[in-house]
Amino acid sequence: MAAILGGGLGGLSTGYYLLKNNLNNPNKLKIFLLEATNQCGGWIKTIRTKDYLFEQGPRTIRPKGITGLNTLNMIQDLGLSEHVSPIRPDHPAAKNRMIYVNNELHLLPxxxxxxxxxxxxxxxxxxxxxxxxxxxxxxxxxxxxxxxxxxxxxxxxxxxxxxxxxxxxxxxxxxxxxxxxxxxxxxxxxxxxxxxxxxxxxxxxFKTKVPDDLELTDLANTAKEEKWSVYTIKGGLETFPTTLKTYLEESNVDLHLNTTVEEIEFIDASLVKLKQTDGKIVTANHVYSTIPAHILSKLVKSQHPDLSNCLNEIPFVTVGIVNLYFSTTKPLITPAFGFLIPPIENSPILGVVFDSCCIPDQNGTVLTVMLGGRWFKEKFGQNVTEDRLLNIALGEIKTILKIEDSPAAYNVNILKKCIPQYVIGHYERVEKIRQYIQEKNLPISLVGSSYDGVGVNDVIFSAKMQVEEDCTNS
Ligand SMILES: Cc1cc2nc3c(=O)[nH]c(=O)nc-3n(C[C@H](O)[C@H](O)[C@H](O)COP(=O)(O)OP(=O)(O)OC[C@H]3O[C@@H](n4cnc5c(N)ncnc54)[C@H](O)[C@@H]3O)c2cc1C
Missing domain, CATH: 1.10.3110.10 (protoporphyrinogen ix oxidase, domain 3)
Known part of the structure; x- marks a missing residue:
């Protein structure tokens, strides 16, 4: 019996790889997934209307490298190839990336x-x-x-x-x-x-390159041949976790939504108890934790305070997201991916993505303004309102992009502690955490954006690696 903690992309991918690795196992592995909220997908959330699409979390995926190609393999396997919308090298969103410095937008070579x-x-x-x-x-x-x-x-x-x-x-x-x-x-x-x-x-x-042994699907091969810069998913990125969730449900994985785990108790090398906030206790032989490290830290604290401290040392930042829709027939922006602002400019915003250029099927101009991150508290304090973030975002796009119009629709979100920071010493810390788990023989694997990479591809690949490692060891 395997338990997956968290139903973000990390948790769903863990389920996918557990199923793939146990296809030929005559004693079918029982898998269940516990997710605190009422939906799967974690930070991946899309708002769709007939005119515009707002991505509240990630929007583009890189197709490059072994992790990028691996994601494309999964996307084809899930039957989502038709939904992929590539940005090829000659597309303005691939060529035009800007920075805003000294009150001017500059195109990067x-x-x-x-x-x-x-x-x-x-x-x-x-x-x-x-x-x-x-x-x-x-x-x-x-x-x-x-x-x-x-x-x-x-x-x-x-x-x-x-x-x-x-x-x-x-x-x-x-x-x-x-x-x-x-x-x-x-x-x-x-x-x-x-x-x-x-x-x-x-x-x-002059060194011989070691070929990677990843077999590529048609979709991955096309992305490689056509040298895609990035890609999005038609209808929004949320389609990806939604399809993964359906795949797990159809493969008899038990999905429990609205289920928050508040403590993990390790009994021995193959038994673990998960205590839920509603008082229920479930047991498993192995748990795959895909929740953020700072939350896992609280769950293991009473039994393993040293492990808990180490997990809690991974910092996270809060990001404000302001999605804006302008109902205009003429685009309000020049075609580009968007622009970023270097921290030395001391701007309240991190950058702006030109969504109507990157994401297909939008009627009008769609922009996403990102605010705060590492400087969130310093710039906006602890109790900033969504209205204030909206006003700041509108003020900045008026100054920088000369957009005077009022948006026909908008959405503001404060994503608390949403991105882990791989600060100096991160990789050594993760190694120490995994070493502790191994030495104490704890039946837990760590997956998700806290450990082996912060992007969509990294999270999926880390699920694959952890599942394969556990299948080899058991
Ligand atoms: C604003 C933003 C923009 C991004 N843009 C991009 C991008 O363009 N491209 C890209 O590649 N990546 C991007 N990323 C990164 C990408 O979104 C993440 O790598 C990925 O979504 C992380 O997935 P995860 O499963 O590790 O974590 P999460 O999405 O955090 O999922 C964890 C899940 O665990 C659940 N959970 C937490 N605690 C408990 C508990 N105690 N019990 C049960 N369940 C619990 C949560 O509710 C959540 O559903 C972006 C991230 C953010 C925040």
């Missing part, structure tokens, strides 16, 4: 040619960053912030205007705190092992 040209706000063509890397002396480190690393290797402007806004866009975090291993593990290893990024890159060129 999207081609090799652009790297050799001078583009504001950078004072020199980006190619100069390579010379900077070649000049720097060797520095031995176990980990570093991504900001420090990029400043050291490529210069301050790249750290401030390229990497810092990118970190805001990916995890709403501060590049000065986020581990370099979060996005640039390989480049950091090049620096540490070869004395520089370019030197490491040259040496790796």
């Amino acid at each position: 999207s081609s090799l040619k652009g790297v050799f040209q001078k583009n504001g706000p950078f004072s020199k063509p980006l190619i100069y960053a390579v010379f900077n890397d070649l000049k720097q002396p060797h520095l031995e480190l176990k980990d570093d912030s991504i900001y420090n690393f990029v400043e050291r290797r490529f210069g301050r402007e790249i750290a401030d205007y390229a990497i810092s806004p990118m970190i805001c866009g990916i995890c709403a975090g501060d590049a000065k705190e986020i581990s370099v291993k979060f996005l640039m593990k390989t480049l950091f290893e090049y620096e540490q092992n070869h004395g520089g990024v370019m030197k490491g890159l040259m040496k790796s060129f």
